Every structure is written in structure tokens, then in C-alpha cells.
Amino acid sequence: MKQFVMLVLSGLLMVSCQEVPKGYVINGIVENMPEGKVYLKSFRNKMFFDVDTADVKDGKFTFKGEVDQPLLFGLATDQMDYPVQFFIENVNMNVAVDPEGETITVENSPINDLFRENATKVFEKGYNIDSLVNKYPSSPVAAFYLYRYFTYQLPLQQLTETRNQLSQNLADCPYVKDLDAIIEQLNHVQIGQKAPEFSLPDTAGVIVSLSDFKGKYVLLDFWASWCPPCRKENPNVVKAYQKYKDKNFTVLGISLDKDKGKWLKAIEDDQLTWTHLSDLKYWDSEIPALYGIRGIPANLLLDPDGVIIAKNIKEEELHKKLEEVIK
Template sequence: MKNLFFSALAAVILLASCQPTAPSFNLSGKLDGAADKVVVLSIYDKDGVNVKDTLTITEGVINYSTELSEPVFVMIGEAGTRNTLNFFAENVDYTLNGTLETIAEAEVTGGAVYNVYKSVSEADKEAREKNAELKKAYGEAGQAGDTTKQKAIYDEYQANQEAFEKVQAEVVEVNPASPAAAFIVFNMYRHRGIEEMKEGLAMLDASLATSTYYIALSEKIEKLEAVAVGQMAPDFTMNDTEGNPVSLSSFKGKYLLVDFWASWCGPCRRENPHVVELYTEFKDKGFDILGVSLDQKKDAWLKAIEDDKLTWSHVSDLKGWGNEAAKLYAVSGIPHTVLLDKEGKIIAKNLRGDELRAKVAELLN
């Protein structure tokens, strides 16, 4: 009976040892200069960059493993810094060799998905270096008052950007079913118009429909279509500067400018004097403004309102780019304006300066 028990136990152990293990992302190699440093692995997905894990590095030796739910774009570097090594990861073996101080230049080997994205990564590095040179030259030409040279430098900058986009498009064309292609398309098209986003998705193989990046771009298209010109503005409620709830729908009966901005946004602050003039001119003619701040610090938000003399209604949930109204309206950059008619229908978007004044004057005069 005893022998029978041990035979059965041995069979169970043998069976368990024969079961295939789940594939994982395994990272090994050497990273000098990481002693006493917190090195993190972050993932860039539809919710932005989020820290996934902390890497344990002993005497410079990396021995890390995790299971990724799908191939994703990862960033490795010292916590709290922008000095990172960026690449595409999947559940296979990777190696990394370099120093923490210059981790962006570290040598990496990986799987098929890594290799698909590698050419884009190299082209991105070249484009950034070239753009840095052009930016410096543009500033020098400006100091010298040479507007002709500035125009030539700007044209060269545009050509450099177009060349980089061409590289990305070619990689997607050759590898339409690669998860890396979904990320490339997401990165290229996420700040563009609805039709261009749809064209980007059409470049990808149908097998990528479950990819995080394909889904993210699809969801953004849906959100943008819901807040397109001609649609009724989705209602939202958010607290004002005194903590009182204010609803967008409470402004019905007036033409309303919904102004997404923040105290830390230079272009927003430069635009504010024009918005003040607009409000002063039309506030008694059936026009109002609702400022929606993407601030995180209440004191900075309130000070900017006071300093810029913004006397209309203001709301914020102090979540920064996580602002719920900004997400509802698919805001990807500020300043961002949405103009509503008296019934709450969207009649114009992203008007500023003279163009905005002309539109409001047309409606109210």
C-alpha cells in the first residue's frame, strides 16, 4: 500500500513537470551604475506611461522575468527620470547591456516584434537629433534677424518629419500583422483627425483588432465622433473653485465657449488676454465661458485665474491629463475650445484669437 502511494505521488510530480510553462518576458544582462538606484520598467499603453515593476539588479546583473498579457512598448530607466531605454517587448528572452547613465544607448537583443520596431526606433533617434540641430539653428537665425534662413530651416524641419513618417509607414506596410505596427499607427495618428485615424487603422491586419493600441485608436475615433461639430455636447458635472458642482447643461440658453486650459500651459496663458477681451465684449449679449482646467495643484489654478483676470465660471477635478471632461471630449492638447449654441449643440471647435471673435460676433451681432 505504501509503495502504491509513492508510485502515485511520483506520477503526479512527473505529470506536473511535463506541463508546458507559460511564456514570459525574460530580461538578462548587465547594467552598470545601478547600485542604490531604483530602476523601473514602465508600459506605454492606451492609458499612457505606467510603472509595471521594479527591476532587481545585483552587482549590475539583470535577472528579471514577468508575463506580459500582450506585446507592448516598454521603457526602462531610473525612477523619476526621462532617461529611458525604449523598445517593444513580448514574451521571449531579451538581453540588455549598458550603463544606467546612458541607458538609452544600451545594447538590446530581442524577438521578432522587437526587430520590427527597431528600425523605427533608430529612425526616431536620427530625426530627434536632426530636429535638435535645426531648432538651435532656427534660434540663431532669429537672433540674427535672418527670416529667410528661418524659413529654410523650418522647411527642412518639415521635410525631416515627413521622412520619419515615411519610414514608419513603410514598416507598417511590410509588417501589417505585427503588434509593433499597431503601436506605430497609434503613435502616428492619435493626434490627427477622424478620417486620418481611420486610414491608419485600415493599414493594419484584422488580427490586430484586439491589440491595446488598435483598441485605443478605435475608442478615440468613437469619442471624437461623439463630440464632432453638429453633435449635442455631452453633459458633465465638475466642482468649481469653491467646491460647488457645476453642470455644462446649466448654461443652456446662451452661446457657450468651453475652454480647456491649465495654469502651466504657456499657449493657454498667452491666449487668455484675447479670451478676456472676447468675454468683456459679448458677456451681456448671450455669451458665456466655462473654463475647464487640467491642473493638479489648486493653488496654481486659482492664482492663474486671478493673475489673468478670468472672471467667468471655472471647474476642475484636479486630475491633470486625467480630467474626466477632457477625456469625455477626447482632448489631446491644450488650449482646446468647444463652442456650443443655445441648445448645447457643438457648432465649432478649436477656434482662437480673431477667428474665435469673428465666429462669436457672427452669432450675436
């Protein structure tokens, strides 16, 4: 009996000493690409960064690693214009993707089921982010979608109320932390508040400050050459500028470009004859964050004292507001 007990304890000890599997394993297939490379990219602040590379052999690849919590990543090949997105959690996942990044399937990952289910819905008019957060308050997917797509769509009060529905279990989630930072900043750039001061280089490299325009109505116009909706709105801004430029009004363009040549060409092509500023840091620029800007085009209208009197006014709404305040 004593020997039996010792054998059992010995067996348990051996089991306990074995390394418990942890981390993730991504077993992937790239359709119609027998050889090549696949890049794993982490996501932060609207951008993807390379974190690992795998060789594709016979159309298959593998990534192994560990994450502290489920996080959004991207997969890319040399043929892709933009990474395909999915969540990584510490499980074994089977992933299939096409070389152009048009489709991705992820098996054995409930988080990705929820992510894919809402991937196109979030762009539909009338999508109810409150419902998703209310139904899945502990899901990083709900936190991600709220942070990524609705910080510039929802009024501040509604955004704050929806954020407060998220579980305390997500307190360390980077999307919740970023969301809280955005809400904090938005509280300082509401209508009736003084616009934060900043300085940036103009097209010639000369440093220009917002305070240089004190005494004028100023439309702070956040845009970029690579942004189709911005380029579409530019003729409307040009029309407003031409009508009111001699009535104590100007536009101050703030670009999120990173290629100076493309920035300058867009200014010339769209005939944007007002002052333009950019540090060419894309979304890493501090100024969009200073103003709580999460998507472009975006704008703020300031009165001659630098007080915000309107936000995100476009098309006819822009002209109506200018007609109202500029006599």
C-alpha cells in the first residue's frame, strides 16, 4: 500500500513538473501562395507595427508567442495593401487568409467570432454600439470597436455613458486606457472652451502658432492628402474661404500627412490657398490628440478670441454657421 501511494505521488509530481502549455499558436494557411513571407503586426494608435515574420512553405506558416490579454493584430503579405485584422488570445488558432488580404477565417477563437460578426456592421448607418457594449461588457472586442470607431461619432456624454458600461475587468485593456484618455481630452475641447495653443511648421518649415491668428475667425481643418473624404470636402472649404476671407475669416489646415511631396501636391491640386501646417508625423502627431481628433476630415471653428464655437461642420452646415457668425 505504501509503495502504491508513493507511486501515485511520484506520478503526480511528474505531472506537476511538466511545463503547462501557455501562449498562442497560430497555424496558418495562405491560399494560392505556396512560398513567401507572412508578417505579424501589432496595432496601436491606428497603425500596425511588425512584430514577427514567418516563412510560408507549401502554403502554410506558424506563429508562436504570448499575449498578456487578447489584443488586435494584423497579418500581411507583400501583396497586401493593408493587414487583415484579427484578435490574438492565448489559444491554438487555425487561420486562413488570401494573399491580397480580402478574406480571413479564424477557428477556435470565440473572440474572433464576435470580432468578425461586427467587422462590417460597425460601418452601417444606425449601428448601435451601446447594444454591443451592453451585451458584451467584458469583451475587448466591444472596447476596441468603441475606441476605434465611435470616439468621433458619439456626443461626449453618450460616449462617456457607453464607456462606463464596460466591465472593470477591462481596466488594463489598452483600448479602454486610450478611450479614457480621449474622453479626458475631449472634455477640454468642447464648444465654449478656449482652443488649446499649439505650434507647427508650415510648408516652408517656418513655425506658426495658433495664437498668430488671434482676432480672426479660424476654421481649424484637420485633413490629409491620403484621405478621400477630406479631398471631397476641400472644394466646399475653398468656397467658404473665398466668400469670407476678406471678412476677418481664415482657414488653418493641419495635415496628418507623412510624405511632404504628396502633401504639397494635394494643396496645389485642390487649390488650398490658406496657411497649412504639419509635422508630417501621421497619427503620431500630438496635435490631433490634443484636440481629441480620431478621424478626418474634422474641423473646429474658433471665434476671434480663440473660443470654440462649432465642431465638425461640413457642406451646407459650414456655410450656414459662417453666415450666422460673420456679419
